[in-house]
């Protein structure tokens with residue numbers, strides 16, 4: 001048997017000179033790209049978050065490099081970054097052997113970076129444009145839901161709050177009426193309080209005022225024991241409950257459901273539903289705008305519908321990009337009259353599909369001849385003609401006002417008579433003759449969008465959309481395994497996604 005030879009065990013061997021960590025890091029390593037890119041960024045807004053005075057602070061540029069490299073290396077929490085700074089040579093090299101602890105990292109992230117992350121991201125985008133990585137011309141927009149760092153099973157549900165509140169308000173009303181009855185015999189002494197105020201909507205302030213009023217009267221005159229205990233019940237049980245419901249309604253802020261552990265998070269149906277249970281989870285609606293798989297804009301929203309967040313998102317992208325993009329490409333989830341009008345007002349090329357753009361090309365659509373799309377319009381008479389030749393006359397205009405106050409006018413047309421029509425059951429919903437509602441403005445927008453999407457450039461942009469923006473979400477969610485936020489609250493989550501976007505762009509530059 002040949003002799004086994006082992007290499008010498010050099011553990012615990014003392015070195016004459018400390019090793020140069022830089023010599024251990026390959027020239028093309030990602031950490032060097034992070035260092036180089038962040039050295040080139042204009043970080044004055046970040047520096048301005050420091051007020052001065054007191055002990056010296058770690059360099060914000062170094063802190064930004066460390067956190068960004070952490071997000072590239074899938075190290076997201078402050079404690080794990082603190083650990084990496086002591087154990088990982090890449091972190092040691094990029095921090096220059098500085099070892100800020102997790103509280104310092106947390107404070108930097110939640111106080112300094114929170115204020116300046118949009119500016120830092122804007123500086124990265126500016127560098128991308130300046131260096132020729134992107135032109136910021138064709139912007140692909142899409143959104144995804146990312147789970148919040150919140151308990152999945154503890155939430156505030158609007159319907160429950162309203163139900164419980166109404167029950168308590170009924171009890172309050174009854175109790176006050178009961179007190180009033182008790183006091184009627186002693187009206188001369190007490191005077192009666194004004195329960196008429198309680199008609200209709202009761203507010204917590206009203207109840208508070210009445211309890212105070214009753215209390216004062218009780219202390220003046222002969223005490224009714226029963227009235228006294230009723231007032232105590234009101235004060236100790238019902239008023240705190242009403243206050244709680246008021247707070248919960250503030251937290252809901254118009255949403256149907258929000259999380260108790262991260263009140264800014266909304267309950268959504270998520271794509272990642274492996275058990276197919278349809279369970280709602282607390283999360284945020286993350287919107288990004290990309291070009292050549294670089295993130296050029298991001299925004300975090302609490303509403304689920306992409307249609308309703310497009311305008312605030314594009315407004316944000318404009319500041320992040322420092323201008324208006326030439327074209328916007330997005331799927332049908334974003335197509336609405338309000339959004340189309342906004343895009344037109346901003347002179348942006350519109351490549352946003354409308355909801356039935358793809359469906360229009362199907363046989364099913366062609367077969368459904370009773371869809372209003374198949375009714376013929378006579379411009380000179382302002383009439384529609386149904387597939388059987390019946391005339392639909394203009395009967396009035398309806399106004400729809402969106403959450404943002406956009407007014408969309410829908411013109412209604414009613415068929416002269418459908419009674420004898422053998423297709424009535426397929427064409428009309430009720431017993432009445434068929435009525436259709438049309439927005440001429442939306443039809444104009446749709447025709448324009450259709451021409452854009454079916455042009456040569458439109459076809460190229462459409463085929464690129466899925467590859468461009470969706471693969472960015474794929475890289476972040478699957479390659480980086482970032483499927484849940486690590487911080488709580490809208491502002492913190494937005495900062496976190498900002499760091500993730502900076503990290504993604506630098507990684508992409510390195511590639």
Ligand code: SF4
Pocket residue numbers: 370386387388389390415417418421422423424427428433434
């Ligand atoms: S039901 Fe009325 S609108 Fe519909 S196809 Fe018949 S006549 Fe035309």
